[in-house]
Amino acid sequence: RMTFQNYHRVSDIHGYLDYLAQTFPDLVSVQTIGSSIEGRPLKMIKITGAKAGPKPAFYIDGGIHAREWISPASVSYIIQELVENREKYAFADSIDFYIVPVVNPDGYEYTHNGMRLWRKNRKDAQKGRCAGTDLNRNFGYKWGGAGSSRDPCQEIYAGSGPFSEPETQAIRNFVSSLGTRVRGYVTFHSYGQYILYPWGYDKKVPPDYTDLDRIGKMAAKKMREVGGASYTVGNSASLLYAASGGADDWAKGGPRVKYTYTIELRDRGRFGFLLPANYIVPTGKEAFAAIQTISEEIAATG
Ligand code: 0X9
Ligand code: ZN
Numbered sequence: 001r002m003t004f005q006n007y008h009r010v011s012d013i014h015g016y017l018d019y020l021a022q023t024f025p026d027l028v029s030v031q032t033i034g035s036s037i038e039g040r041p042l043k044m045i046k047i048t049g050a051k052a053g054p055k056p057a058f059y060i061d062g063g064i065h066a067r068e069w070i071s072p073a074s075v076s077y078i079i080q081e082l083v084e085n086r087e088k089y090a091f092a093d094s095i096d097f098y099i100v101p102v103v104n105p106d107g108y109e110y111t112h113n114g115m116r117l118w119r120k121n122r123k124d125a126q127k128g129r130c131a132g133t134d135l136n137r138n139f140g141y142k143w144g145g146a147g148s149s150r151d152p153c154q155e156i157y158a159g160s161g162p163f164s165e166p167e168t169q170a171i172r173n174f175v176s177s178l179g180t181r182v183r184g185y186v187t188f189h190s191y192g193q194y195i196l197y198p199w200g201y202d203k204k205v206p207p208d209y210t211d212l213d214r215i216g217k218m219a220a221k222k223m224r225e226v227g228g229a230s231y232t233v234g235n236s237a238s239l240l241y242a243a244s245g246g247a248d249d250w251a252k253g254g255p256r257v258k259y260t261y262t263i264e265l266r267d268r269g270r271f272g273f274l275l276p277a278n279y280i281v282p283t284g285k286e287a288f289a290a291i292q293t294i295s296e297e298i299a300a301t302g
Contacts, residue, residue, distance in 0.1 A: 002076055004280045007069045009112060010040065010105045013076055017045045017101070020083050028083055033100070034170025037122050040105040042170045047082050047097040056298050058184035059175055059257070060291065061100040064135045064247065066107025066118045067273045068190040070265045070283050075101040075188055077284025078291055089292065091299040098178070103167055104135055117273060119155050121167055133159040136189075137243065138168045139250035142201040147243030158245050171247065175255055183298045185251035185260040188287060191272050192240075192264040193231045195220055195290065198252040200236035200262070201244035206252055209235070215259060219293040227286035229266055236262060259294050263287065 002008070002016045021030045027048055032041040049055045062075035079099055086092045102108055106122040120132025130153035137148040140162030144150070148158040163169050175182060197212040199205065206212070216233035223231050232239060236248065251260040266283045267275055275283070 002080060004073065004077060004284060006277045007073055007280070008076070010102050010109055013072060013101050014041065014043045016076065017043055017079070020045065020079070024083055027086075033174040034166055036104070036106045036167055037165070038106040038125075040109075042100060042103065042105070042167060044098055044100045044174065045079060047079070047092070047099070049095050050093040054181065055094055055096050056183040056302065057096045057098060057178045057181040058186075058291075058295060058298060059098050059178070059182055059251075060184075060186050060188075061103050061171070061247075062188040063102040063104050063108055064187060065189055066104050066111045066120070067116065068265075069108075069111070069273070070190045070275050070280065071188040072101045072108065073280045074265055074284045074287035075099060077280070078288050081288050091292065091295040094299045095295055096181075098174070100171070103171065107132070120157065121165055123159070123165060124152070130157075133157055133165050135165060135167050136247060137245035138163065138165050139245050139247050140172070141250040141253040142244040145201050145242075145244035147201075147241055148245050156243070162245070168247075172250070172254075175251070182255060182257045183259060184294050185248070185257040186291065186294065187247045187262050188265060189262060190265045190275065191267055191269065193229055193266060193268055194239055194262075194264040195231050195233045196236035196239060196248070196262040196264065197234070198236060198249050198260060200242070200246040200249050202242055203235065203237045205235050208258070212259065212261070215294060215297050216261065219290040222289040222293050223286040226289045227282040229282070229286060231263075231286070259298065261290075261294070263290055
């Protein structure tokens with residue numbers, strides 16, 4: 001029902017989620033956690049752990065940035081593994097996964113309609129001024145600081161206020177509703193091949209960064225084994241640049257999710273955002289390996 005030979009439109013990806021919910025009703029359900037600026041559904045798939053009782057939760061998303069096509073594709077690959085090959089993975093029994101493959105469906109569709117390198121959402125697109133808010137500058141932890149802009153014409157426009165956009169509001173409301181069960185938060189981007197942990201607003205690190213660094217390095221090792229690419233692990237502001245209002249900083253600073261990462265998938269710049277579709281499978285395998293490593297740690301530590 002899903003192929004990984006080419007990149008898919010939002011309706012195909014959402015159709016795949018609905019197909020899984022119909023085919024595996026005991027395991028999978030689909031919920032719409034909000035609507036985009038242009039009214040597209042923000043669909044979330046829940047993949048329930050088979051064990052009884054309350055379980056740790058793992059939130060995963062993709063497609064915050066419209067042009068980073070490998071992100072929704074790799075998140076779709078993760079969903080396929082967790083549902084259709086789940087007998088291979090013992091950790092899947094003891095964790096509830098909540099996965100949003102396309103956080104920014106309006107921007108993603110726009111990149112399929114001629115503006116291939118669009119990054120932001122489509123706020124104010126009909127109003128004859130600069131359109132779009134950078135959703136990864138719009139989260140409400142240290143909003144508006146370094147590496148973000150108040151100018152709507154910039155690629156890193158932070159929005160009119162913290163959580164001004166329906167897409168970030170939906171994530172905040174949904175993740176907050178899960179409460180303290182959430183032990184993992186991974187948001188997939190491209191490109192550069194990095195496993196980044198907070199903080200992103202500044203070169204500081206959280207008190208438990210040694211745990212984040214250790215698990216990140218374990219993930220990078222497994223990713224290389226399964227897919228072949230090397231990923232660099234470290235603090236976001238140190239490895240890349242300071243950028244405030246990111247989803248990861250909010251997850252760590254607000255709901256205090258232990259294992260919070262931003263993963264920048266392939267490549268290192270040869271194709272950049274225009275990664276050919278024959279890279280979807282190896283990159284998807286790497287993305288799944290990262291989720292497996294973090295999940296095994298969460299399953300072991302509760
Ligand atoms: O700048 C970003 O939003 C991310 N890089 S990208 O090239 N995909 O745009 C990195 C975000 C890292 N996290 C924070 N700065 N909080
Ligand atoms: Zn990005």
